Amino acid sequence: MxxxxxxxxxxxxxxxxxxxxxxxxxxxxxxxxxxxxxxxxxxxxxxxxxxxxxxxxxxxxxxxxxxxxxxxxxxxxxxxxxxxxxxxxxxxxxxxxxxxxxxxxxxxxxxxxxxxxxxxxxxxxDLTQAEAVADLVESSSAETARAAKNSLEGAFSKKIFGLLDALTELRANIEASLDFPEEDLEQTGHNQQVEKMFSQTSKHYLSLLEETKVACKIREGLVVAITGEPNVGKSTLLNQLCGHERAIVNEAPGTTRDTIEVETTIDGYRVCFVDTAGLRETTNSVEQEGIRRTKETIKQADLVIEVRDAKKDNELKTKNDQKRLVVFNKTDLLKTKPKRNKANNGALFVSALTGLGIEGLVENIGNRFKKEGGVELTMTARRRHLVSLNESYDAFSAAKKKTTKNIAGDVVAEDLLQAQNSLSEITGEFTNEELLDSIFNRFCIGK
Ligand SMILES: Nc1nc2c(ncn2[C@@H]2O[C@H](COP(=O)(O)OP(=O)(O)OP(=O)(O)O)[C@@H](O)[C@H]2O)c(=O)[nH]1
Ligand SMILES: [Mg+2]
Incomplete structure (x- = not known):
């Protein structure tokens, strides 16, 4: 570097x-x-x-x-x-x-x-602003465009520089204390002051990490896995959501063997739907491999839609959370339309065949971008920012831990310097030719 x-x-x-x-x-x-x-x-x-x-x-x-x-x-x-x-x-x-x-x-x-x-x-x-230029040009929704514009105007860098200033102050405090005996530091309240600074900076890190995670995910888009038992209508739902006959639909259970990915947008946000093989016990080796892939997809997905057959599933109790959404399909076959209540905890009722309730499902997914972690999108961020921010936080946390264990100040200061360097990689104050190439080569010519 x-x-x-x-x-x-x-x-x-x-x-x-x-x-x-x-x-x-x-x-x-x-x-x-x-x-x-x-x-x-x-x-x-x-x-x-x-x-x-x-x-x-x-x-x-x-x-x-x-x-x-x-x-x-x-x-x-x-x-x-x-x-x-x-x-x-x-x-x-x-x-x-x-x-x-x-x-x-x-x-x-x-x-x-x-x-x-x-x-x-x-x-x-700085580098985050340069990256925001590309994000602004590529933005596909009003919200992502606004967030990219904020980053271009320095919203993200300002937060990084704020953290860098806090680290500089902390390091200066610790380095200044190296020549003083421990009793003096205790008496003058120096140690309490350092402790307070560590705790404030820690809060600052955590909120920025949260915000960066959200901004990063919104830029990359959500991966939504469509899962459930065989024959519940997963592939029909995928086709309905992407607007064309992408996956084979058949009345025979076990039709889908491999995962099928379809990229689309909801309100301008990127969403990748993944249709999966139905989960069941099987001795067929191809189907077994499909089920292994389904489980892998579930682990990596941001949201898992669990499709159930409303006709067979009388037990409408569900447990939805941030990552899981239960969708009862084939409601066109029901005589009485089920209602959302406490027991089904926000589950959705659709008919992938007729399109009934699909609008509500799409809206539900779209809202996940807006309310992601309850954090408002004020900037754009990339995976490399998140990686460096995490590295910086790890070095900072190591320094914090060492202070509580009364480990020598120069060792603590070294960790803080490491934390500062990781942050400087985000804004590009410390950089190398390969990193710059990997960022700018993705721009279009003329930008
Ligand atoms: N009546 C009705 N039939 C549906 C609905 N959704 C799917 N089906 C039918 O259910 C059968 C299975 O549909 P698929 O979409 O292939 O189901 P799947 O969950 O992908 O099945 P596997 O790939 O075998 O796991 C087909 O005959 C569909 O036409 C629905 O909403 N209403
Ligand atoms: Mg299928």
Whole structure:
């Protein structure tokens, strides 16, 4: 790990707007040569943030298009470098011609995420903010877009920096006490002060861990397993939920042998439904393997829908919880419609065949995103953030434990430093080229 890695030097260019035909396309250039290139392709000297309507000239001076150009002088630009933005007519031929000219004039094609990577390397954004740019572009619901915007504006980094400050203060306190005898520290109330700081920081960690977990899960989506005995209608339910005949439905029990995954969205949130083999005792080795996979899916799922046949299951008692939802299927075959009550504890009644009650089931799943852990979604987070935050919390907890056992202050301070380094990996103050590549390579070109 090192402090920020090498900065980039060449001037880059790429289409920033979506590929294909559109009303307007935006092409972006960033780097030292942006201003000279701008002069060559427009014949004009551009001023900072003054839009100009001009002809865009190819390398022989012929007009390619009539465009609006906007120049941002370093460091007041997205990347922190000189940036030229060209809004041209949205024809692929025009875009190609303009890019060809920019390359002839000294720019090179930008790599995926290179504009945002430069913004990070030039301290315009920290790593969580750079990641939030990708999350915002990819967001599929108003809530995730808002959360990504918050992260882009620094909501997540601010919380990490808050923790880092608390750790710095704690470490300074502990290091300052290294030269004093234990009795003095006891008398001056120093030890109580350190204890209080540990307990406050611990609370801070736990609430951020909870929030990060929720944000992470919402970004990744929920895995919902559809389980139950053979023939209760699991595959019919999967087909109903995803809107097409994905899984084979048959009146013979034991039809589904392998797990079947279908990705969809509910209110813009990602959900992966997994249809599973029905659970029963069997000697058939293929079915046994299917049942093993079902059990594996249940372990990994965020929510397990337990489908039951309402006609056979007279005992409507259920125990629903955060991870388990009982759904009584085939209610179209019942003479009297069952009602939700205390005994069935919020179980749902549906007919996968007719679609009855499916809307309520979808709503129930959608609400799990909104009320996830009772925590409001105020930021986006990724698995790598959660991993580093957990590592940091482990090092912090080790330090806390050692203080209560009166282990030497320098050992405690070392753990706290470790906790700080793990947090710095989140914001990118400590990073390496592979991590940056793995983040920015997933961006699209032009971002
Ligand atoms: N009347 C009625 N029949 C249903 C309903 N849902 C499923 N069925 C029927 O029940 C039978 C079994 O349906 P499947 O969806 O294959 O059941 P499964 O739980 O996936 O079964 P396995 O894959 O064998 O475990 C089929 O004949 C379906 O048409 C329903 O809501 N009402
Ligand atoms: Mg099935």
């Amino acid at each position: 090192s402090n920020k890695v090498n900065k980039l030097s060449e001037t880059i260019a790429a289409q920033a707007s979506a590929q294909g035909v559109s009303g307007i396309s935006v092409i972006r250039v960033s780097g030292d040569k942006s201003k000279t290139i701008a002069k060559k392709v427009t014949g004009k000297t551009l001023l900072h943030m003054k839009a100009q309507h001009t002809d865009f000239l190819d390398s022989d001076g012929a007009v390619i298009d009539s465009v609006i150009v906007l120049f941002f002088a370093s460091p007041a630009s997205y990347t922190g470098e000189d940036v030229l933005e060209i809004s041209c007519h949205g024809s692929t031929a025009v875009v190609d011609e303009i890019l060809k000219t920019l390359y002839e004039q000294g720019a090179r094609q930008a790599n995926a995420g290179e504009f945002t990577k430069r913004a990070f390397l030039n301290d315009k954004l």
